[in-house]
């Protein structure tokens with residue numbers, strides 16, 4: 001007997017993501033899923049954003065890592081509330097991992113929740129965590145051909161942050177060409193070029209985050 | 221790499237649907253897999269064989285319908301398959317596209333008895 005199913009394979013994950021979304025909404029928290037290759041600058045961007053938003057927004061962080069807690073420690077040392085999820089070898093975060101992390105955070109003390117996904121350009125894109133924004137970070141040493149190699153990640157991003165612009169003089173990365181190829185797969189995303197070292201571009205990025213927070217809060 | 225997690229979810233879904241249909245055995249599973257998901261069907265196949273052991277889905281035959289990525293030009297509405305490094309509309313050269321197929325990852329149907 002044939003049974004029609006027509007269900008998304010990740011529908012169980014999507015349901016938990018929906019729960020997360022409702023919980024976050026009830027606490028008026030904006031969650032941002034940060035995705036990139038290993039070492040592109042996720043933790044650094046979080047640190048720079050915390051500095052830029054000092055006194056304007058309270059930030060919490062969920063750190064997804066395969067096994068270590070180095071990033072969470074780095075953030076805690078900087079005074080940021082961070083909670084570590086070890087995926088135990090898993091290559092992406094899923095909604096239920098985020099769900100357990102949310103249960104261990106003081107949600108009333110958070111305005112913006114950054115979720116640092118596992119460094120990987122493939123898997124994280126398929127797993128909805130219940131976030132409001134998907135942000136992809138690409139660092140200039142990785143090369144400017146990535147949008148077509150990992151189209152799903154880039155096509156679904158709400159913002160793209162090009163990091164390590166301080167290295168542009170040393171690497172083979174055509175910033176303008178890259179921007180136009182990226183626009184080819186994603187029209188709607190906001191684009192930022194930043195350096196986590198010099199701080200270039202961080203102000204624009206932080207302003208965008210605040211704008212998004214305001215619209216999440218006003219229920220738009 | 222994350223074919224493991226996907227296969228686990230696939231197996232859960234298949235077993236749930238089989239139980240709901242009152243079936244005792246799953247004979248076949250028809251999966252629709254978009255190219256953009258980056259998921260490799262033979263990895264899912266191998267994982268499924270391992271994970272389904274001692275479940276009603278053991279021995280089920282997995283079939284994959286692979287869906288290539290497809291884009292629609294926002295300028296002239298031409299539908300085409302983007303290839304290579306530069307995704308531009310072959311008709312009008314515009315780079316403003318909308319991806320309309322290739323994200324699929326679902327179970328179309330199962331064959332049970």
Ligand SMILES: Nc1nc2c(ncn2[C@@H]2O[C@H](COP(=O)(O)OP(=O)(O)OP(=O)(O)O)[C@@H](O)[C@H]2O)c(=O)[nH]1
Nearest residue numbers: 037038039040041042043044119163164195196197
């Ligand atoms: N030159 C330069 N180096 C940077 C920049 N941003 C980060 N780095 C360095 O790049 C390395 C990786 O940065 P992280 O912020 O740890 O990157 P990550 O994406 O969190 O890395 P994983 O969590 O390991 O995937 C560190 O040595 C940073 O100091 C930048 O803008 N310019």
Ligand SMILES: [Mg+2]
Nearest residue numbers: 042043071116
């Ligand atoms: Mg990190």
Ligand SMILES: [Zn+2]
Nearest residue numbers: 091092123222
């Ligand atoms: Zn994965």
Ligand SMILES: [Zn+2]
Nearest residue numbers: 293296309312
């Ligand atoms: Zn066209």
